[in-house]
Structure formats: structure tokens, C-alpha cells
Amino acid sequence: MVSGLINANPVIYEKKERRVRSAPSVGDDEHAVEPIDQLEQDLLRVFIFLTFLNHIRDIKDPEHPYSLEELKVITEDAIEVDDNHSYVRVTFTPTVEHCSMATVIGLCLRVKLMRSLPQRYKVDIRVAPGTHATESAVNKQLNDKERVAAALENPNLVDMVDECLAPSYA
């Protein structure tokens, strides 16, 4: 494990109140649909979006006793859902540019989704463009399912992930 915190003084943001709102329109240009279908798809999207958010907004930063949402590692807008194509993409923002825990945070997000979503979903996890020094390397590792499978057979890593995903800390 790392000795000392990478980001000793993270900025803490208030947790958002949970409320229903319309989800950002993602990829609508490419998949134009009739208005009635659009409404249904929006409802479905909001539903999945909120269910999904309830799962991941309580994930803890491996280094801090704050949730990823409080650290703005994850925001609502960073989650894109396309239910028609069973597709989810999560874009997260590491707390600092050199955050060595970025792959662990990404792994936590992926594991949480694997355990929560129906298995038909395809999930892509990435760090927000321009927010990490080794962005493409982190993204590549997080989306290589063989590397993820091997990591999840490592008891130390699984312990770390389970700790991050522990249900509550309040």
C-alpha cells in the first residue's frame, strides 16, 4: 500500500440531494427515435441512472473517509446510459493529476457495476479527458477484461475493493 496520502487535503463538496430530473441527452443525434419512444426511453434512462447512482455515489475513496461523490470524483453528468444498447459509460475525475489510486477507483466502479447491473450491460470506465497524467494507460487497463479478471483473483486487491464498496461509513 501507499505510504502517506497522495492528496492530503482533498476539496470536499456537498452531497447532492437525490431527486428525479431529466438525464442529459446522450447520443440522441445518432439514435433519433419517435417522440413517444423518446419519452419511454427517458423514463427508463432516469430510472437506471438513479438506481445506478444510488449504488456508486457511496463508494469511498481508498485514501479518504469521503465518498467519491463528495470528492466530485463522480458526478451525475459523468454517467451515460443507453438502455436500448445496454450500454453504460462512467467518466470519473481522479482527485489529483497523478493519483496513483485511479486504477483502484476505476476497478471499484467496475466491480460495483458488475454486481448491480443486469449482465447484458456493456460497461466502459474512463478517467475524464485531461485529468490524469497517464490517462490512456489507466483507461486501457480498466477496460481490459482479462486484466480486470486477474486483478479480481488477487485477494489483497479484492479486500481493498470490498473495503471501498462497504455499504456505509456515516
Added chain:
Amino acid sequence: MEELYDGNMELKEIQTLAGHSDRVWSLAWNPATGTSNNPPVLASCSGDKTVRIWEQTPSNRLWHCKAVLEETHTRTVRSCAWSPCGKLLATASFDATTAIWENIGGDFECVSTLEGHENEVKCVSWNASGSLLATCSRDKTVWIWEVMPGNEFECVSVLQGHTQDVKMVKWHPTMDVLFSCSYDNTVKVWAEDGTGDWHCVQSLGESNNGHSSTVWALAFNAEGNRMVTCSDDLTLKIWETDVGGMQSGNDLVSWNHLCTLSGYHDRTIFSVHWSREGIIASGAADDALRFFVESKDGLVDGPSYKLLLKREKAHEMDINSVQWGPGETGLLASTSDDGTIKIWELAALT
């Protein structure tokens, strides 16, 4: 041969083989089976740490699980390969070992364990004569093992050159030339220099019209003069070499990019395999099977390949491996994250 494929082809789902309790990574058809008096046999390996042997019953043509090879590997079994004679099965595991199993009167016994890699072994391959074995690992190395009498395996070379984990190793179908593909986006060609030393004789990377992301797998056509590679960059690439140079015993012939099949796949392509009849099958993370064949239409622009058939939702989850069966059966098997193996038959519409 081409006219055969101008007509419509259909893909029939023959059977779904269930039994593994986790994702099925890979499969291997026993090359010594599939003849008139020898029903086809295949091995599959899984995240459930086991290997299963499946056999077709001649009377009703239904497949059944003949054996479960367990309690040897302690982690995921990532790939498996039969020796050319079909007597031995090699299995590569994330537990850093490669196990050799022998079929003794229908029972499979682990007769040897190859240790040496630092971490996950990802693939194992026998050469055409069965005298050499190659393994590769996340430790970035490729090992060549010599098969000795009495189920002994001696490491004759540790090949370093890849800068990231090595996803697959595959021997050329006729020559003792080894191919490896990697997370470092390259395909490397390895040959022996005549004094027992192995060297990288060619590296096919982005600057040689190669892939721009992880290369997951490769396969050869029946003649051995063309190779297809598949990648996380969502393309298949066809490479060609001079078959005349190969036959004159020159192992150092180089491979050149022939064409790229892009725009067909939506997610990572994990597996590709070339049938004896010239049909390329691909399996991808978009759950679809696709079949490609050389197109003779556009010869002015050089050789090209066209999509022959696509089966969406061939599995419920990612397809990890596609392999054509031995003989002239037209059978194909696929493995998936959904925990199943499916047997397919590609046939001309009658």
C-alpha cells in the same frame, strides 16, 4: 471456391454446452478427432478454474461432457491446446503454471506442470510436429519449451521484446516460427537462428500499418501464407508473406500488411480463426459472430475481404473464443462470458 460463397450461407445453432460456473475463456478441438470412426472432441477452459472435455455422441450427434479436469489449477484457466497427435492437452492458467494432461484410457491425468512465469500465463501453443511448446504471460515474456521423453519439458528460451503483457502465442502451421501478440499493440515474429538461439525477426506495429490497441489473437489460413489479427482497435488485419520463400526453408521471410477490415465491429474483437475453406470467423465483445471471405470483385485495388454473414446476440455476453472444428464438418465452436460453449454449423442454403 469463391462461387460457393456467392450463394447464401446460413448459420445453424447446433447445441449449447452448459456446465462451467464462470466465463468460458477458450476452447480447443482435438485435432485427432472428427473422423468417421472417431467422434469430435473439444476442451474448454474457464474462470471456474476447470477444464471440461466434451464429446459428440455418434448415434444422436448430441454433445456431452466427458470429463472435468479440476483441482489442479488454483486460478482461472485462460487457454488450452491439444498436441498435434491429440494425446496431450496443455492448459495455461492465471496461477502462473502450465499443466500437461495425458489421456490415459479415457481418464485425464496431470503428468507435468511447467513453472517459471512470474504471473498469469495467458496462452499455450504446440508447434506442428509437437516437439515444441510456447507459453506467454503478463510478465511480458514468451517461453519456448522442448518436449522431452517421459513427459519432461525443458525451457530452451525466454523471449523478451514485448513491453506489455503477451496475450497470445501461436506457432506457424508448417514452420517452426512463433508469433506473439500483445497489450503493447504489436505482433512479433520469432525464429531460431540455426544455433539454438531464438530471436525476434519482425515486429508488426502501428508504423507497419499494424494495430493501434491491444492485439488479442491471430490465426493463419490453411496455406500458411496469410495471417489475420484482431484487436481492441475494432479492426481485423490481414498479413501476407511469400510462400515460395517459406518453402525454400527461409524462415526469415517478412510479413506485410495486406488489408484492414474496419467498420464491422462495435467492441473489442477477442478471437479470430480461419477455416480450411478460407472463411474467417470473429468473436467480439459485442456478443456477435461474424464471417468474412475474400472478395474477388475489387482486384484492381488489391485483395479485399467482405462480410459474409453476421449473427447478432450469438451469445448473451462477450464472445471470447471462436474455433473451427477439424475435418470438413463446417462446425464452429464459440465460448462466452455467459458461461456456455455453442456449437454452430455454417452451411450453404439449400
